[in-house]
Amino acid sequence: MILIGIAKGGHMTPQVQDSFKALADPTRREILKLLSQDDMTIAEVSTHFDMTRAAVKKHLTILETGDLIRVEARGRERINHLNPDGFAPVFDWLSHFDQFWDDRLSALKDAIEKDLQ
Amino acid sequence: MILIGIAKGGHMTPQVQDSFKALADPTRREILKLLSQDDMTIAEVSTHFDMTRAAVKKHLTILETGDLIRVEARGRERINHLNPDGFAPVFDWLSHFDQFWDDRLSALKDAIEKDLQ
DNA sequence: TAAATATGAAACCTTATGGTATTATGTCAA
DNA sequence: TTGACATAATACCATAAGGTTTCATATTTA
Numbered sequence: 372m373i374l375i376g377i378a379k380g381g382h383m384t385p386q387v388q389d390s391f392k393a394l395a396d397p398t399r400r401e402i403l404k405l406l407s408q409d410d411m412t413i414a415e416v417s418t419h420f421d422m423t424r425a426a427v428k429k430h431l432t433i434l435e436t437g438d439l440i441r442v443e444a445r446g447r448e449r450i451n452h453l454n455p456d457g458f459a460p461v462f463d464w465l466s467h468f469d470q471f472w473d474d475r476l477s478a479l480k481d482a483i484e485k486d487l488q
Numbered sequence: 489m490i491l492i493g494i495a496k497g498g499h500m501t502p503q504v505q506d507s508f509k510a511l512a513d514p515t516r517r518e519i520l521k522l523l524s525q526d527d528m529t530i531a532e533v534s535t536h537f538d539m540t541r542a543a544v545k546k547h548l549t550i551l552e553t554g555d556l557i558r559v560e561a562r563g564r565e566r567i568n569h570l571n572p573d574g575f576a577p578v579f580d581w582l583s584h585f586d587q588f589w590d591d592r593l594s595a596l597k598d599a600i601e602k603d604l605q
Numbered sequence: 606t607a608a609a610t611a612t613g614a615a616a617c618c619t620t621a622t623g624g625t626a627t628t629a630t631g632t633c634a635a
Numbered sequence: 636t637t638g639a640c641a642t643a644a645t646a647c648c649a650t651a652a653g654g655t656t657t658c659a660t661a662t663t664t665a
Binding site for chain 1: 504505508509511512514517520521524570572575578579581582584585586
Binding site: 412413414424425428446447448449 | 641642643644
């Protein structure tokens, strides 16, 4: 996996903790899936959940803190869109265990090949 | 990224929520890093943190629920070891956004190439 | 077998979290 | 410019989460 850090102006460097915290809630993970399909206003995101707009807004704020989404003001609306780059710290942290996992996959592959002989 | 699910006896199928929840705490992420180096008893893990063994034990239980570690009884000790396969649900969920991220990288690559012309 | 060791488990405390309701503010449109 | 609309902000509530203390249980080992 290739990781490239790109400095962008106007945003705090997200702590890994903020990213993992943002991902820890099922509603927020669902919001990320939604935003991967379409940019949405807060009201639009809210229609997909059985909770108040205020609650959805809180989730969006936490996602923004984790830098997983970016929010753009457009008139009286706030357009929320996914920030794919924001996942980098998460992938980065997990890569340590990805390697571990790849080793296990290799072992599995070897075992299968041996089994086929 | 290739993902393979392997059924194993004697363990609950971990919900993605349990995995992400387990990863959401910095102490637990630190424990995972420790266990990627060495298998450890609860007491051994505890020496690395400024909290009681009981607290560490709770974290280990949450990690076990998320299937990120496995615990093996040996006499009066409990050997905690990393379960690399347990990360699969996390990688699986994130792969959706990995793709998104790769697309962005491609776009960046294209932009750079175009710029060099 | 008795003492020390390693863990399990329960009760309890404080703070964080996810949710609501209410009120305020800025923007659009007739 | 007034009413409707989209969001912001605050206070508040119930439960979950992270931690401690205390006590019980199972193994070693002297």
